[in-house]
Amino acid sequence: MSIEVKNLVKIFDDKRVIDNVSFKVENGETLAIVGFSGSGKSTILKLICGLLNPDGGEIITSEGDIAMVFQYSALFDSLNVADNIAFALHERKELRNKYTEKEIRNIVAEKLELVGLKGIENKYPSELSGGMQKRVSFARAIVTGPNSILYDEPTAGLDPISSTLIEDYIVRLKDETNAASVVVTHQMSTIKRTADKVIMLYGGKVVFEGTPEQMLRQDNEYTKQFVTASLEGPMKMISEN
Numbered sequence: 061m062s063i064e065v066k067n068l069v070k071i072f073d074d075k076r077v078i079d080n081v082s083f084k085v086e087n088g089e090t091l092a093i094v095g096f097s098g099s100g101k102s103t104i105l106k107l108i109c110g111l112l113n114p115d116g117g118e119i120i121t122s123e124g125d126i127a128m129v130f131q132y133s134a135l136f137d138s139l140n141v142a143d144n145i146a147f148a149l150h151e152r153k154e155l156r157n158k159y160t161e162k163e164i165r166n167i168v169a170e171k172l173e174l175v176g177l178k179g180i181e182n183k184y185p186s187e188l189s190g191g192m193q194k195r196v197s198f199a200r201a202i203v204t205g206p207n208s209i210l211y212d213e214p215t216a217g218l219d220p221i222s223s224t225l226i227e228d229y230i231v232r233l234k235d236e237t238n239a240a241s242v243v244v245t246h247q248m249s250t251i252k253r254t255a256d257k258v259i260m261l262y263g264g265k266v267v268f269e270g271t272p273e274q275m276l277r278q279d280n281e282y283t284k285q286f287v288t289a290s291l292e293g294p295m296k297m298i299s300e301n
Contacts (some may be wrong), residue, residue: 083122
């Protein structure tokens with residue numbers, strides 16, 4: 061498998077925001093991590109990609125890159141699309157001298173075509189719609205050929221049509237790269253369209269694990285409350301971690 065999380069623990073200010081969480085994501089599989097705000101979803105992504113260190117447990121990943129697609133694209137405004145996508149190839153020590161400039165241009169063009177944005181290399185982020193910026197961030201994420209791709213709220217701030225397009229590209233990139241993918245989301249459409257399996261967090265713990273179809277059956281009180289967006293149930297709104 062590409063990602064395995066065993067008994068993961070993360071503590072902030074004496075509070076266990078991740079409490080003994082375990083799951084596996086195989087190559088070519090997408091896991092959706094869902095839950096109300098403050099359940100620890102984004103914290104898990106930061107732990108997997110090394111932005112945070114765990115206080116307990118173990119994270120095992122296959123050799124190779126882990127790519128992170130941030131919630132709001134996080135493109136460099138002063139760089140054009142081509143330079144944004146090629147940033148890692150120019151700046152990472154182990155990649156800096158691996159490719160010629162012509163090869164880098166070809167790689168950038170290939171990744172842009174993969175996300176449906178052929179020929180926009182010279183545009184700047186300010187010239188692109190939110191959905192286009194998100195797809196550029198996808199191209200940037202896969203430029204190093206990652207084994208794993210992490211998406212933090214990939215459809216945040218997008219209209220329904222743009223959200224559907226982004227969901228389609230999440231599925232396409234999984235199929236093209238065979239990467240293990242983890243998607244943090246609140247949106248039911250994203251869960252249904254992209255995920256092979258789902259875990260739901262509450263209070264830092266896994267309260268549901270199964271397929272999107274099993275989640276939609278609402279067989280337990282947590283999935284019922286989440287799917288119906290009800291204020292009544294075991295989960296109470298708390299601040300985001």
